[in-house]
Structures are given as structure tokens and as C-alpha cells.
Amino acid sequence: MARPRSDDKRAAIMTAATRTIAAQGLGAATAAIAKEARVSNGSLFTYFDTKADLLNQLYLELKAEMGRAALGGLPAADDRAQMLHMWAQWMRWATANPEKRRALARLQVSDEITPSTHEAASRTMAGMGRVLERSRANGPMRDAPAALVFTLCNALAEATIDYIISDPDHADEHTRSGFDALWRMIG
Template sequence: MAAATRAIASQGLGAPTAVIAKEAGVSNGSLFVYFDTKAALLNELYVALKTEMATTSLVGLPSGGEPREQMLHVWTQWMRWAMASPEKRRALAQLLVSDDITAASHQAVNTAFGAMADLLERSRANGPMQDAPLSFVLTLTNAIAETTIDTVIREPADAETLTRVAFDAVWRIIAGI
């Protein structure tokens, strides 16, 4: 999985399985012992990376806290994961637009993001996004997060300020506060 992450991050979804196998230190044929197809590898990698991102974002979540405090924690952890894992982030960005990612893989990710989705629902309950489809709110939030991460990569000295400003914007969009 690490080899696939590196190959996809550097070469995109068109990275040949031979490159992935070589990076992993196995023969190309051996790769297909573990994955029936390249699409199966991409799906497994997608689920693994998204699950890791969700799990990392929830580590240390203050239980029983106010939704804003909890959302800020998740946001901050998400930013930290992305900054600490640039190859994973680049590979995941490629996988997010892949037609090979199946409905089953998306469903597995939705399950991993269940606690985050519940928190987002509580956060937007009385806000301007309360009637918008959850998928739209998640896509909008993700777009702001990606923009923030890209900017922080270019301007690391301002990382803390930019992360906080972006969160405040997301919170106003979601909760209206």
C-alpha cells in the first residue's frame, strides 16, 4: 500500500502496476496475488487512506464538548494529517477522481466517517446549511480544507493562523455563527 501511495502520488492513476510492484520490492505477478486487478488495489488504497484520515482526525476528540470545539479539533487534526502525509494526500486526491472507485468503497469510507458525519449534522442543525444535502456540505468543507492545505504548504510560517481562519469560515458556513 505504501508503494502504491508513492507511485500514485508521483505518477498519478496511470502509474503502471510494474512500478508499484518494483517499489514494493515484489514481482509484478506477485502483486496480483494480493489484488485481482489494479482497480482492486486502487479501491483498497482509497479505503485505507480515507479511513486513516478519518481515524486520525478523531484521535483525542473531546467527548461531550460543544460541536464547535469538536469540529475545530477534527479540522486541526485533518490539517495535521495532510501536512504530515503529503504523499498520502496527493495519492488520495488522485483516487478521489478515479472512476475505478466503487460504490462499495465509498460506502466503506462513509462508515469510517460516521462519527464525523454525525458531528457535522449536529453542527449544522440550526445553520444556513441545515437543509443542504450532507454530501454537498462535505464537498464544500473538503474544498476549503484542500485550499487551506495548499496555501499552508506554500506559506508554512502562517500555518496556524491560516488553519484557524479557514476553520472560522467553515464554521460560519455550516453553523451560521
């Protein structure tokens, strides 16, 4: 008979996977993740069929968390104000969660993440996409492929986050400067 699953153990495995992948990369052994989570390696496979399953689930959870953080408290305002809010929330989440950001960046480019998982993650980010699409509708990048615009926005976000981390005393100024560059590009 299969053991009952515990939400607390699953959460511990996900937290451990985030930390381990952030520190060791995607090649980290499941045994290292299990040890960090304080569960047996066999218990890890009670929750996830394979390491790839674990990585795909982690990717989905991290993307969903980032999306919720970016859209949290979104004001009923004009496109620019909504975009600024979303941008600032994204910067706060990323700088407050460096291990999650690092793990997410590694998972984003992993061959282990399936196309269906990438699609599901895109759906979790749909709210962010809608704000961005409305913001660029009349701007200079209105005719550019959406994927290109999203990639450019992400690159600008990553550069801004890195700068905030290197100079946290001026985080608000850097957030605003990054947003001003973004808005000139899309708004």
C-alpha cells in the first residue's frame, strides 16, 4: 500500500530543490535534494515520478509565484501605472528571493522542461502578458513579435535586478530607471 503524501514534505522537497539547484545547478543529484529536505531519496520519488517531473513541477510553481507577486495589488489604473506596478513588484520578488530567481533562470533553459510545462507556465503568466500587450499596443514595438518583446523585457528586468542587488541602497531609483527604459521601449 502506498504511503500517504504530506503537503509539508512536498513543500520541503520543493524548497530543497530550489536551494540545491540554485547552488549546484541542474545536475544536482536527487539524493542531495532529499538530504536538504530531510527526507529519504525514496520518499522524494513518492512525490515525483522522476527528477524531470520534479524539475517541471518546480518550474511551474516558481513561475506562478513570480506571476502572483508581480500582479499582486494591481491598481485599476492606466496602462503605464499598471506596468510600473507590475515591474516594481517583479523587482521586489526577484531581489527578495535570489535562490528562487537563480533556480528559475536555470530551469528556464533546461532541456528537461517540457513544451507542455512551458505552455502551462505561460498560462500562469498570462496576466502579466495582458498588461504588457496593452502597454505596447500603441508604442514603438507594437508590430514586433510578442516573443521578441517579452524577451527584451526579461533581459532588461534581469539587468535591473542585478543592478539592484549590487546597489540595494538605491533599489527604488534603479527600479524606476529600469522601468523608464522599458516604457521608452514599449509605451
